[in-house]
Amino acid sequence: MLKDQRGCKEEQWRRFWNVDRIRLMCKDASTLFVYWEVSSLRKQIISEHFESRWDQLPFYLLLHDVTDMLFEKNVPHSTQVIAVQPDSENWYIHPVLANRSYLIQLCTATKEGEFFSILQSNSVTTPRVASVSDQPSVCFRRPIRQERTVQENAITDVGPYSFPYFGEFDGYTVNFASRGCIHE
């Protein structure tokens, strides 16, 4: 089939969209797929902050097992660190466990070796694989719809809230003398 002008133009393909995103996908019970992209703006300001060229920063994927927990509030059950290159854009992760929830982050590291998250993915749950020792716990119900209600939060309290670096910053002054922050 001869391609007309429209066809040629339409078959051009963009791999990058200048967006910040990382998406974790489940391929099967033991394999995950992740792809990511960092926008030029984010690359620029991260480079500025760490005082390093983007392609000279170290990069890692941190795969967290966040089964039955809120990642923001808890320490993951386990974390797998995978070093990746600055120009990497996707990764297959195998093996992972069945019936576990995972979340992945693209990170760099400070000169002190602390990870710094650049992008954080959605979480996915790998499919469950039944084991022979499964004991059925039976609950029968009528095939009817459930009505769900949404509860909204509201401010209930005003007071002195803490944040993780209160020892270093009290809202006015940064109280540490020599703690380095940037790649020097």
Next chain:
Amino acid sequence: MSKGYVALVLHAHLPFVRHPESETYLEERWLFEAISETYIPLLQVLLKLASERVSYRITFSLSPTLLTMLDDSLLQNRYNQYLLNMMELAEKEVKRTQGDTDFYPLALHYRQKLYDIYQFYHKCKKDLISVFRSLQNGGYLELITSAATHAFLPLLATEEAVRAQVVTGIEVYEHYFGCKPPGIWLPECGYFEKLENILSDLGIRYFITDTHGLINAEPVPVLGTLSPVLTPSGVAVFARDRSSSQQVWSSIDGYPGDFDYREFYRDIGFDLDLETVKPYIHPEGIRVDTGFKYYRITGNGAEKAPYRLDWAREKAALHAKDFIMNRQKHVENALYHMGRKPMIVAPFDAELFGHWWYEGPQWIDFLLRKIHFDQDVLETVTPSQYLDFYDDFQECRLSMSSWGRGGYADVWLRGENDWIYPALHFAEERMVQMANRFWQPTAEERRVLQQAARELMLAQSSDWAFIMDNKTVVDYAVRRTKQHVSRFHQLCDMLASGTFSSDEVLPLEKLDAIFPNIDYRHFQSKNKFLAKEKLEVKRLRVLVLSWEFPPLTIGGLSRHVYDLTRHLVQTGWEVHVVTTEVDSCPNEEKVDDVYVHRVRVQKPDGGSFLHWVFQLNLAMLDTVSHLVQKGWSFDLVHAHDWLVCRTASAIKSLYNLPLIVTIHATEHGRNQGIHNDVQRHIHQLELRLVNEAEKVIVCSDAMRSEVRSLFGLEENRVQVLPNGIDPSLIQWDMHRKKFCEREDVVFFVGRLVREKGVHLLLHAASRLFVQFPKMRLVIAGQGPMREELEQLAIQLKIINRVSFLGFISDEERNQMYAKSKVAVFPSLYEPFGIVALEAMAAGTPVIAASVGGLRDVVQHEINGLTVFPDNVDSLHDQIAFLWSNPELAEQLSMNASLQIQKFNWDQIAKSTSDIYCEVLREWKGWVADESSNHGWWQRNEITSVDGAISQTHGAIIGTSLY
């Protein structure tokens, strides 16, 4: 009385292949072959059974793409032409094979079959859908729907896109069948955990999963696959029965592989010389199947014997009998254990029957007749019927599964096709943004949005990734994916440009004419926070960046931004604050008519405060990008202090917005110089922030001098606006205690840091306490110097007359003011000195160091007393002087109360608004609209659209499925 049930489920689907631009696309033959070989032969069987009063019930899924193609006049006419060509070929084949005892009867058979199909097609006026509908109305078929373009739902990115696929599928069904579908065929049986909620919301009663989808459910289904279970949201799940599936599907021992059945891969399109078949294959001579196949499978080798119709028919009958016998055994065995009648679900691709397995329709004919006439163990049933038989079913949670190779997503997510997902997901998220943004589109915009939805859905068809995996017509699948994604963005760019005509949409509407009644609004997010207000509010909009906002109150910034913003709203501005997330507070809410967007700071954050601040800025930037992508536009940005520098700078440059910065204090001032790398880093951020600002607001003349000298700012770029104080304090309390009625308390409130000079106060107190035996010192506030200050009080031996209260609430603070004789603020550095104003408002005499903003506020012996900075003697003398002169103290507090009126927030917000408008006037050349309701400024344009893709920035939005 039967002992159990069989549910035969046939899923009919083809991807949307329709090329009005050319008649030479081979892929359109997929539909034509399926009509001739599967759909009409099956309908013929089903109608004949019905006419002979054979009782049967079959479930038939007709995908929305297939329905649309069956209803399309262009494809109907092309099919008719295809059929006529095949009939012409049949005539030639009858002549060519004349005298051949093996092939001639087959040629006659094909000619007759084509003739019957032609008759059938014209008898129903090319409307095959009406035949399905009549069979459903007659109680023979239960028709169900599928996802709009057969997207593999587990690999979509957003809830909105999944919902749009399902809702559109339902609407197409309703259009053709006039009722809601009772169930849905999930494309490729692809299920993922949260899908049940969407199905339940949309009133879908059941779906079908592969065997392991149910077996792996939690808890384990006690009735196995012989009974449906209910998901927690109440949708019923029926599972494919493995053994019945195996008997039909298996390439090794499945029925279709029987040696007496017709060989699919021996077709005259390939076997005969090119000249003979040329008029019936592709015009460029590409050989294709014609449907004229003269051989049977014969065996595993290459040698094939002629096909025998009678042998094949006999086998079909035998296989139908075998199928029934096995199901009977299964049912009889299970009935004993189950306590209710088992149900065997046997789902198949409809195109297996007739197209791939030529004898398939005949097998179904035998199967249904034998079930009806020859036995009473089994009965055919539909899923809906079975759900009505019993009151309750086990509840289970299912995880992801499909009926593809490996049972999950292996077919659709691998090296051959994983490259499509970044583009598909980006398009999906852009569609959600567009749908959310165009709340009330014009007719033209609606057309573009509808076509964009069509293009996206067409790109999402699972068929393209499937073809890339099985390596058949890969080029075509790749081209289709790229074309639809490209066309989608072409349409979005048209919307973004805001200037387009219907002529530009028309070619794509003609090319990809699927779902004429599609509704793009199905891509709108369910969480429509702010969506409606966005259209209704036509005020100027300011984006305020502040690292803290109530209830997060670490320093004084939080209260300042809270008071300023809520008063700004009253001056007519629409205010959006982007700030840090706090537990127990929603991330998006309206507080006193201020829109508050709280951002979550990701961890790991580099393990230090400065990295944390940077992480906060990344999160703020993402949030602002989301707002812009949702259709919000802002007129200016107001940033508070260095902590939000990165965000402010990036937003100014990304969206070309004027920037106003409030510097509450400088790092240099706080530390009396820059002494280390951390301070240098913060100083650099402050420098960058003020240099990028159109206008810098500071709270005092002293701060203006400091900022100008530190950062080299021109005079006209710095404006002084005092801080405001708690409005409740400004009301003069006539019942306040007089000086002599107050307790002998010297009160200090503030952070316990060196710059506040509390150590000076302790030294002064040690001498004052000797002079005034009843005097006490009360120190309120928290900070890193508290322990040091307590030690100092011990060393000075005054600890028994000094109280350290720690953090106190506003109410406690006011109580302390009310009962103290004097409030003392001996600061070394003070940009403004809000505490002095608050003390004045409370009617408490004030003694303050003559530094920074305090110098603007406290005038010596007029509204208070001032002391030399960093001077204990001066501090001691002035406190002693006031203590000894009650009349002077009364006069000072009276004067102060009169002067503080100018520090009310109404006035400060008005002045801030004036600065905003002045900046906007210079930035955009806008003029004031005196006729507006507010007598103030109004937005001329309320809806902005995003730029072309090349300018797109930001994190991705849409409701993540995971």
